[in-house]
Amino acid sequence: MINSNKNYLITGCSSGIGKALTLSLLNSGSNVFGISRDNLKVQEIIEEYPDNFFFKSVDLGAPLDLGNAVEEFVAKYGKFNGMVYCAGKEETLPLSMYTPAKLAELFNINFNSLFEIFRLVSRKKSCEDMSSFVFLSSVMGELGQAGKTGYCATKAAILGLVKAAALEFSSRKIRVNAISPGIVDTPMAQQLFTLIDDSNKQAIIDMHPLGIGKTEDIVPLITFLLSDDSRWITGQNIKIDGGYSVK
Template identity: 55%
Template sequence: MAMKKNDLKGKNILVTGATSGIGKGICIALLSQGARVIGIGRDESKVSDLSFEDNKFLFLPYDLNNIDGIEGLFQNNSVAQEKLDGLVLCAGKEETVPLSLYKGDKIKSLFNLNLFSGIELLRIFSKKKFSKDNSSVVFFSSVMGELGQPGKVGYCATKSAVLGVVNSASLELAKRKIRVNAVSPGVVATPMTKKLFSQLSDENVKQIEEMHPLGIGQIEDVVPTVLFLLSDDSKWITGQNIKIDGGYSIQ
């Protein structure tokens, strides 16, 4: 059997949350492998350091909290020019809010970004005019999609809901051999985690670290699995939730 491992050269991939953390790491890895990347994020200055060949990286500044405007992004000529081979949904927000303060508007706002923006992107992506057959979609859930922690009712609910979307959409899109999977990282050293840790006591941070038998993850621990799921090497894998968590969830 001839193996061409994780061949992504020339593939056309859209990545949300492209300006920071894991999303940015995925963009860098894809560009280094010769893929064409469309990145969505709020702050273009955060990707000004990305180096790439001409026309390989297109950045679309956009706040995904605004669900109704997402379809318009796809009408952008340079997006519509070539059908997509992949969609990676990294944009998300983590927040710690005790249940007693979690009023409707606050939790709706988290669902808007962590869940509804992803469903809307998938809805548009799934149209034949925007995606190729055999393309691949990677959602970001979290170990919190199946587990819990105090103060995380919103985050856990959104990440759990993502898994429901993956289950259903993978069946719905199987006809076109479009695959839909989730990755569920444990705690990874990113700007988002840094913000979370700053709100906790040193003791709590240490506890979280100790809950990961292999220690806290790095961005490069998560990226290769996403590349694998985007590549044709995973063409018989769909509807799965792949945990990348240093052993966190096995305990």
């Protein structure tokens, strides 16, 4: 399972799962086009991998504007071998408090920007046949939770996209899969935990029979899905949740 000398686009590369994945791929010798909003947080990566890390600061919550960045990357490193969309926003907001603008922003970050980057990267001129696309959904893509109507809807949208796109790209042996993590100890989860009391926090932890996850629990599954070892897997939603969804 080696992903060396390959080219990948990773969103959310400045923290959490996206950062751990970016470092793992760079360490294994791949080139990474990293996207995140915050360019200060990626300075260390830029300095450590000046030749292999191509960065663009993008606000994925706004209508997407990548300029010519995809073309610039391809001109410098060659076509992409895959993409992983890790960026996302967790939001707890009752349905009654949504506005069209709030919903649009959430969909932009969690789904619309994913769709658009996928569209740009998957063109024949931009990506190799047999490439692999991995999108981070969530256990909330299939399950429900009060206060998570917007979040659940965005994560369910990814699952619909994955199934249709897997069929659309099968002739090029391009694979498209989703993974659905449970709660992983990331800045996003820490933010969630500040909003709830200790008993609710413990209840959430207890819902994961194997405890809450760490980024290093998730990265190997993604690198497997990017690799040729998973060449017969497409259109799937693979849950990785410490047993959360079977309780």
